[in-house]
Amino acid sequence: xxxxxxxxxxxxxxxxxxxxxxxxxxxxxxxxxxxxxxxxxxxxxxxxxxxxxxxxxxxxxxxxxxxxxxxxxxxxxxxxxxxxxxxxxxxxxxxxxxxxxxxxxxxxxxxxxxxxxxxxxxxxxxxxxxxxxxxxxxxxxxxxxxxxxxxxxxxxxxxxxxxxxxxxxxxxxxxxxxxxxxxxxxxxxxxxxxxxxxxxxxxxxxxxxxxxxxxxxxxxxxxxxxxxxxxxxxxxxxxxxxxxxxxxxxxxxxxxxxxxxxxxxxxxxxxxxxxxxxxxxxxxxxxxxxxxxxxxxxxxxxxxxxxxxxxxxxxxxxxxxxxxxxxxxxxxxxxxxxxxxxxxxxxxxxxxxxxxxxxxxxxxxxxxxxxxxxxxxxxxxxxx
Numbered sequence: 001x002x003x004x005x006x007x008x009x010x011x012x013x014x015x016x017x018x019x020x021x022x023x024x025x026x027x028x029x030x031x032x033x034x035x036x037x038x039x040x041x042x043x044x045x046x047x048x049x050x051x052x053x054x055x056x057x058x059x060x061x062x063x064x065x066x067x068x069x070x071x072x073x074x075x076x077x078x079x080x081x082x083x084x085x086x087x088x089x090x091x092x093x094x095x096x097x098x099x100x101x102x103x104x105x106x107x108x109x110x111x112x113x114x115x116x117x118x119x120x121x122x123x124x125x126x127x128x129x130x131x132x133x134x135x136x137x138x139x140x141x142x143x144x145x146x147x148x149x150x151x152x153x154x155x156x157x158x159x160x161x162x163x164x165x166x167x168x169x170x171x172x173x174x175x176x177x178x179x180x181x182x183x184x185x186x187x188x189x190x191x192x193x194x195x196x197x198x199x200x201x202x203x204x205x206x207x208x209x210x211x212x213x214x215x216x217x218x219x220x221x222x223x224x225x226x227x228x229x230x231x232x233x234x235x236x237x238x239x240x241x242x243x244x245x246x247x248x249x250x251x252x253x254x255x256x257x258x259x260x261x262x263x264x265x266x267x268x269x270x271x272x273x274x275x276x277x278x279x280x281x282x283x284x285x286x287x288x289x290x291x292x293x294x295x296x297x298x299x300x301x302x303x304x305x306x307x308x309x310x311x312x313x314x315x316x317x318x319x320x321x322x323x324x325x326x327x328x329x330x331x332x333x334x335x336x337x338x339x340x341x342x343x344x345x346x347x348x349x350x351x352x353x354x355x356x357x358x359x360x361x362x363x364x365x366x367x368x369x370x371x372x373x374x375x376x377x378x379x380x381x382x383x384x
Contacts, residue, residue: 012321013068014308016274017061018286021049021089022080023279027114027156030147031180033208034080039290039297041278048085049279054093056303057277061107062100064308073101076110078276078287083117087125094129110134110175114148115163116156123166127173134175135163140193144185164197176201176245183217183226187233195244203248204231206266208291211350211361228368235369239376253373256339267366268341271321275311277303283311285320288346296349319356320345328357340366 023045025035034042065073075097077090094109101107111126112134126133138145142157149155167174177199179190194202206227209215217226231249238247252264262268265286276284281303289296299314311317319326324337331342342348343360350358360366 011068011312012271012273013070013312014064014273014275015070015072016074016076017057018076018078018274018276019049019054019057019093020045020079020276020278021077021082021093022084023047024084025079025081025114026084026116026150027081027148028151028153029149031207033291034287037208037291038213039294041290041295041298042080045282046279048089049093051092053277053279053281053303054089055096056281058093058096058100060277060303060308061097062102062105065105066102067309070105072106072108073097074108074110076112078112081114081117082111083113083122087122090126090131091129094131108132112136112178113163114156114160116150116159118159118163118166120166123170123173127170131173132175133167133173134178135160135167135199136178136180137164138179138182139185139190140164140197141189144182144190144193147182164199168198171200174200176203176248178203178205180205180207181227181230183215183230187230188237191234191237195241199245201246201248204234206344206347206362206365208288208344208346209361210292210347211358212352213291214361225365225368227362228365228372231365231369232372235373235376250373253339253370254377257370257374257377262341266344267339269323269338270341271323272317272345275308275317283308285316286346288344291346292349293351296346328354328359330359334359336367336370339370 023042024047061073077093082090090111097107109131111131115135123133137160138148142155145155145157145160177194179194179202181204207215235250238244238250248264249266252262252267256262256268262270265272274286276287278284283299283301283303283306284297285299287297299311299316301311301314324332327342331337343362343366345356347360347362348356348358
């Protein structure tokens with residue numbers, strides 16, 4: 001699992017497999033790094049994954065599980081919008097993987113969806129098959145989701161709000177909410193609206209950006225930390241607000257400060273244990289790399305000709321699994337490196353200098369947040 005202790009020659013296998021079942025989306029979110037970003041490879045791929053590719057992917061997952069004696073794997077069905085296929089292909093994918101896995105290995109299945117196509121029957125069907133469903137949205141009000149529109153510019157909120165209500169009644173199916181930060185939205189408003197939806201978990205994601213394509217930020221003097229400040233405000237509301245949903249970015253940082261390993265790519269030095277299989281069977285690195293340049297996530301491998309052990313040996317995968325050694329000198333010498341971990345790999349990219357060996361474009365923001373959380377933790381410990 002992410003964070004397991006390894007020696008210098010140990011091989012950490014993949015345990016999370018992100019399978020693209022649909023390469024198109026029914027929304028046209030203004031900040032989407034896939035469809036509005038520099039990588040256009042989705043245009044050349046089948047809209048839906050063929051059944052033969054699904055079956056071969058299942059065999060490759062089983063092969064990897066058998067080789068590394070895995071007791072469990074995580075399968076995330078993604079898009080595009082995965083529910084554009086309807087539930088049938090998702091159930092077929094799950095059945096193919098479960099049938100192929102060796103004895104003693106189980107699979108957990110998840111779907112990350114924009115929620116616009118969810119119905120009660122679909123939730124019941126996927127829930128009965130053991131799926132958990134996660135939603136992507138930018139807050140709990142229509143105004144906060146103004147960037148999430150369909151291709152005709154119509155708001156997605158009416159359909160998504162219905163999906164939230166349906167999932168709230170099925171807590172065993174509701175995985176949580178992923179929220180990409182909009183720096184122009186008030187942190188208290190966003191946090192309060194999400195908490196009011198009562199999900200089991202939510203996470204705040206920094207917009208995918210890098211040194212060559214900087215993040216959006218309000219005008220102001222150099223040295224400001226707008227994303228760090230935004231997240232610190234939310235942290236204080238969460239920390240002081242009593243029992244409520246888990247906020248993953250905060251619990252990850254708290255765990256790292258207390259000496260636990262990370263389980264997220266956003267922070268920490270644990271080796272990445274996820275890969276992507278696209279609708280044409282291509283084996284790729286995580287999608288966030290597509291925010292940097294065309295082909296950044298590509299490996300040249302596919303499930304028909306290559307094993308997932310071949311992917312383990314790919315230089316791009318290895319670079320993201322080498323911990324502190326894979327960071328630039330500035331990060332290796334930083335006092336916060338064990339917690340920050342250099343930040344998200346894609347956020348380190350700079351086209352004209354060092355590639356991915358730079359600090360995160362959010363370096364100052366991450367330092368602001370980590371030091372703030374550490375101070376709040378220290379104060380709480382001192383009081384007890």
